[in-house]
Amino acid sequence: MVTIKDIAKKLNLSYSTVSRALNSSTLVNEKTMKLIQEEAKKMGYTPNALARGLVLKKSGIIGMIIPDITNPFFPALARGAEDAAVKRGYNLLICNTDWNIKLETRHLKLIEERKVDGFVLSSINVENRYLEKLVERDYPLVFVSRIYPGILANFVGTDTEHGGYLAGKHLAELGHREMAFVGGKFKVGSVQGRYLGFLEALKEKGIEVRGDRVIEGEFTVESGYKMALQLLKRDRRVTGIFAANDLLAVGVMKAARELGYRIPTDISIVGYDDIFISSLPGIELTTVFQEKRKLGELAVNMLLDDIQGKENGKKSTKKIVLSPKLIVRKTTAPVRVTGNS
Amino acid sequence: MVTIKDIAKKLNLSYSTVSRALNSSTLVNEKTMKLIQEEAKKMGYTPNALARGLVLKKSGIIGMIIPDITNPFFPALARGAEDAAVKRGYNLLICNTDWNIKLETRHLKLIEERKVDGFVLSSINVENRYLEKLVERDYPLVFVSRIYPGILANFVGTDTEHGGYLAGKHLAELGHREMAFVGGKFKVGSVQGRYLGFLEALKEKGIEVRGDRVIEGEFTVESGYKMALQLLKRDRRVTGIFAANDLLAVGVMKAARELGYRIPTDISIVGYDDIFISSLPGIELTTVFQEKRKLGELAVNMLLDDIQGKENGKKSTKKIVLSPKLIVRKTTAPVRVTGNS
DNA sequence: TTGTACGCGTTATCAT
DNA sequence: ATGATAACGCGTACAA
Numbered sequence: 001m002v003t004i005k006d007i008a009k010k011l012n013l014s015y016s017t018v019s020r021a022l023n024s025s026t027l028v029n030e031k032t033m034k035l036i037q038e039e040a041k042k043m044g045y046t047p048n049a050l051a052r053g054l055v056l057k058k059s060g061i062i063g064m065i066i067p068d069i070t071n072p073f074f075p076a077l078a079r080g081a082e083d084a085a086v087k088r089g090y091n092l093l094i095c096n097t098d099w100n101i102k103l104e105t106r107h108l109k110l111i112e113e114r115k116v117d118g119f120v121l122s123s124i125n126v127e128n129r130y131l132e133k134l135v136e137r138d139y140p141l142v143f144v145s146r147i148y149p150g151i152l153a154n155f156v157g158t159d160t161e162h163g164g165y166l167a168g169k170h171l172a173e174l175g176h177r178e179m180a181f182v183g184g185k186f187k188v189g190s191v192q193g194r195y196l197g198f199l200e201a202l203k204e205k206g207i208e209v210r211g212d213r214v215i216e217g218e219f220t221v222e223s224g225y226k227m228a229l230q231l232l233k234r235d236r237r238v239t240g241i242f243a244a245n246d247l248l249a250v251g252v253m254k255a256a257r258e259l260g261y262r263i264p265t266d267i268s269i270v271g272y273d274d275i276f277i278s279s280l281p282g283i284e285l286t287t288v289f290q291e292k293r294k295l296g297e298l299a300v301n302m303l304l305d306d307i308q309g310k311e312n313g314k315k316s317t318k319k320i321v322l323s324p325k326l327i328v329r330k331t332t333a334p335v336r337v338t339g340n341s
Numbered sequence: 342m343v344t345i346k347d348i349a350k351k352l353n354l355s356y357s358t359v360s361r362a363l364n365s366s367t368l369v370n371e372k373t374m375k376l377i378q379e380e381a382k383k384m385g386y387t388p389n390a391l392a393r394g395l396v397l398k399k400s401g402i403i404g405m406i407i408p409d410i411t412n413p414f415f416p417a418l419a420r421g422a423e424d425a426a427v428k429r430g431y432n433l434l435i436c437n438t439d440w441n442i443k444l445e446t447r448h449l450k451l452i453e454e455r456k457v458d459g460f461v462l463s464s465i466n467v468e469n470r471y472l473e474k475l476v477e478r479d480y481p482l483v484f485v486s487r488i489y490p491g492i493l494a495n496f497v498g499t500d501t502e503h504g505g506y507l508a509g510k511h512l513a514e515l516g517h518r519e520m521a522f523v524g525g526k527f528k529v530g531s532v533q534g535r536y537l538g539f540l541e542a543l544k545e546k547g548i549e550v551r552g553d554r555v556i557e558g559e560f561t562v563e564s565g566y567k568m569a570l571q572l573l574k575r576d577r578r579v580t581g582i583f584a585a586n587d588l589l590a591v592g593v594m595k596a597a598r599e600l601g602y603r604i605p606t607d608i609s610i611v612g613y614d615d616i617f618i619s620s621l622p623g624i625e626l627t628t629v630f631q632e633k634r635k636l637g638e639l640a641v642n643m644l645l646d647d648i649q650g651k652e653n654g655k656k657s658t659k660k661i662v663l664s665p666k667l668i669v670r671k672t673t674a675p676v677r678v679t680g681n682s
Numbered sequence: 683t684t685g686t687a688c689g690c691g692t693t694a695t696c697a698t
Numbered sequence: 699a700t701g702a703t704a705a706c707g708c709g710t711a712c713a714a
Contacts, residue, residue, distance in 0.1 A: 001691095003691055003692085004691065005691075015691090015702090016700070019691095020700090028700080046450075046453060047454050048456060050391050050455075050691075051395050052692055054389075054690090054691080055691085056693070061455070069423075072617065075411045075416050076411055079410050079411045082410075091434050091455065093402070093432050095427070109387075112387060114390045114391075250623070251622075253623065276413065280562065281562075281592075281595035281598065344706095344707055346707080356685090357685065357709080358683085360707095361684090369684080370684085388707090389707050391707080392690090392706070392707035393708055394708095395690045398690075
């Protein structure tokens with residue numbers, strides 16, 4: 001491996017000059033600079049980010065903690081984050097936690113050792129003492145999409161309550177009155193928001209949701225399927241279902257079809273997130289859209305601003321909340337005028 | 342930041358002893374070791390991977406280059422890779438290239454500076470001089486899923502030719518004789534394999550594919566849609582279509598439906614990859630399955646074996662080729678006995 | 683078993 | 699404009 005020293009020797013110069021030249025410092029003769037840069041290229045010099053990081057106390061890497069890149073919500077998020085990071089000269093280290101706090105903590109510790117310059121996390125659903133310490137220690141960090149309950153930290157996300165509201169309003173305006181909510185774990189803050197917003201919209205129309213029509217499960221197709229199967233079997237009057245995310249909604253669709261429902265003629269279904277699959281032919285789910293990619297971008301930009309601002313002594317807690325948008329596709333329609341048994 | 346020195350001072354010991362204790366070296370008194378480890382924890386010591394990497398000439402990070410994590414094929418691959426990496430104490434740095442060689446090269450250079458201990462790449466479609474240099478320099482590296490043409494390097498992938506064969510055989514056995522191939526860029530080696538295998542299977546049944554029924558486009562739903570639309574409009578006799586991947590297949594499905602085809606009654610469609618969406622209710626695509634997650638795992642394990650083996654002076658070029666599997670779902674059926682106009 | 687001293691590759695602070 | 703030298707935090711050969 002060719003180092004700064006090697007090219008210094010070769011050119012009978014000192015390390016310092018070479019280092020400066022390579023960093024295009026102004027305080028070095030133009031000619032020697034060119035000389036050095038050419039020689040560097042010729043010798044195949046590659047800077048060593050480890051060494052640089054050691055002295056600069058920066059790694060140039062930021063860590064991204066997510067539950068599972070395999071879940072269709074996260075690739076777009078990660079992609080946005082990576083793009084923004086690269087654009088500013090950083091790289092992204094991705095860790096999957098499987099919604100497991102132990103794993104999350106382990107990853108946090110491990111990549112803190114790597115001296116990542118900051119974290120972007122979207123993994124939070126439950127208390128994590130180590131994470132709390134991290135923010136107490138003022139480690140640069142921003143929460144995306146899901147915020148840690150009761151903590152003051154940077155956040156980038158979508159107005160979930162408003163999103164839920166849009167879904168509820170849409171169904172209500174279509175004339176639905178018998179509605180259900182199929183949710184993931186309510187501990188995840190964003191689900192609560194969606195639910196609350198949903199209720200809010202219905203209330204405005206004088207509609208209430210019966211307690212037995214609010215179900216909780218996992219964030220998966222399978223779970224949505226099971227929940228809807230159980231719900232619709234015992235309760236044929238429901239005509240509108242709001243699912244906490246698109247995966248769930250797809251499961252609900254499957255269950256409804258199996259039970260002989262036509263979508264959207266007999267039943268309307270609204271999802272949340274507008275993940276990739278939702279617009280696919282054969283699915284075409286009405287859903288609440290949030291800008292996942294942009295969320296990722298905004299998050300790392302906020303993080304990087306923070307990191308670079310901190311050097312100038314600035315500190316702040318920022319928050320960006322994007323507005324969701326309703327996307328009407330083919331799983332919602334006006335309620336039928338004739339009731340069914 | 343608390344360092345080894347700090348805890349050495351506090352305990353009136355030398356750096357070395359502390360360093361050894363923290364690495365659980367055998368050549369240190371058990372008592373002092375415990376003492377040191379406890380003190381380290383108490384003081385909140387965190388090892389600095391940068392410094393360690395500098396002396397050990399290892400970063401503990403491996404780089405993964407893929408075209409686009411947003412493409413449903415890659416999350417599973419990345420996840421498998423990350424799991425395997427973490428299991429062996431490494432982390433994964435992910436870079437998206439958007440199938441752009443310039444970007445790929447830039448990423449390669451950049452993360453080489455980060456001293457990643459090796460690369461896993463799945464980005465290759467076209468000549469990249471810098472990449473060639475990398476393998477010439479013997480940089481630890483393994484290709485996943487797509488191999489670089491005409492280069493001797495580690496590889497983990499699926500037997501694409503056999504995969505294509507399975508698809509062709511399936512359609513042929515269902516009685517289809519008028520078939521088409523809807524492909525992505527043929528430059529991507531894996532597509533050629535799929536195509537060749539497909540042809541091979543048909544040939545065994547005495548079936549040929551007309552040249553105007555082989556179309557090339559992008560690897561997207563949209564592209565599949567357009568190609569199929571164009572094909573099926575001018576050629577109503579086709580009853581079986583093999584798409585080079587599932588995204589394309591979904592697009593084909595959409596086009597067929599729009600033109601009034603019932604699937605699979607009027608036309609059979611086979612995809613490739615079995616990505617997440619393909620099993621979804623409303624899609625249920627017959628496709629050729631490959632173990633994406635396992636591919637990722639195998640790749641980083643091979644890489645890590647290589648890295649750790651190299652220290653012992655071993656060198657080798659390994660190859661692992663998994664077998665694909667046909668998954669029959671609801672987009673294929675026996676050809677109708679009555680021909681249509 | 684423990685301590686001393688050097689080097690990893692780079693940047694930064696002094697001088698010159 | 700350039701050079702010498704000290705860090706950065708850690709591992710390790712060598713000495714004790």
